[in-house]
Amino acid sequence: MMLSPYEWEAVTLSLRVSVIAVLFSLPFGIAVAWVLARCRFPGKALLDSIIHLPLVLPPVVIGYLLLVAMGRRGFIGEWLYDWFGFSFSFSWRGAALASAVVAFPLMVRAIRLALEAVDRRLELAARTLGASPLRVFFTITLPLSFPGILAGTVLSFARSLGEFGATITFVSNIPGETRTIPLAMYTLIVTPGAEADAARLCIIAIVLSLLSLLMSEWLARWSERRLGG
Template sequence: MQDWLSPAEWEAVRLSLRVALWATLFSLPLGLAVAYALARWRFPGREVLNVVVHLPLIMPPVVTGYLLLLAFGIKGPIGGFLDSTLGFAFAFRWTGAALAAGVMAFPFMVRAVRLSIEAVDPKLEQAAATLGASGAWVFLTVTLPLILPGIIAGTVLTFAKGMGEFGATITFVSNIPGQTQTIPLAIDLLLETPGGEARAARLAGLSILMAAAALAFSEWMARRVAARVGGR
């Protein structure tokens, strides 16, 4: 692959994988918790939380990136605090690209897992609870195995969205080769560069192959998990 892609293009591929991986790792536990709360609990502010979670789906990505810049930039309340106390920065770093990708992909994670949780019959959980199982044990032994296909689907969708995120990323962390230039940003730059169409086409083709492979893996894993759960 290194012979097929230039060093700069290969760096964009590696950075995209890194950004998407970390975005997925951080989104998974939080997405699972939020999805469970929205599916099973009734509490003040539930609808507000639901709206906030899904806002990145309907807002222009540039607006999301701008809000991230206001909050997590060097002069922002969160970004300024992290920079002054921990020396950790999001703006114009790959960590910011991961944050932008995670925020944009988070609704996909929550939606997929929430639908799976809502499909589980609450009577199954109640039956386990009447036998003396704690809430955590009911979730681990009853709910979690049944929603695994949804978790897998949400994880793959989050990873794929992280690989393809553009608008929020370029607004928040700009397009810096070797730092924030993921595959979509590299393609955008190549399309604006004279003679860069062929290199952009290579990266676009690679993106399609990676997305197709991720979806195929998701379907395969979901079928295996569903068959195992059904066999029980």
């Protein structure tokens, strides 16, 4: 099945936005997951709730909050634009930010579960042999939690592919710039006589999402075999 220029544009933009969203959020996801899995401090339950809030908030609300904070006149976005000439508004960068925020809880949850499953006795043994906390993390904790990190990464990628509400609220529906697969489908649905094209794009979205989930499962099993699981 050959893709039309309209479909190809939406697919390539969606893939680029999703990949960038995952790559930039992954270090933060690992750090937050480690804090939630290993640290005890006042307000931890509140932090956990805030991290998972995008799972239950309407995506339009997330898009509005991003617009207020990161838009050209937002309290953070205005500073970024005035000092660095950088803006998330009405660009693919804003679409990547919206996708990252919405998918972040899935990434954190998967990585946190993987970190909690690591045998703490292995870490303690390494510490008693003189390894620093940083070395223990990179040589023991991170490799043992690698399957969960992969699973969280791919799930976050799949969720980013399907992001709609926050994106259209924050960066609008601009052809070639912010019109990802969900936004392209919305455009076709409201266009008279474009039902067949919308159905084709729907099939493409299903195939991409299914491939992402299958890849997540395969990577998890491959990692477990490599780690002796």
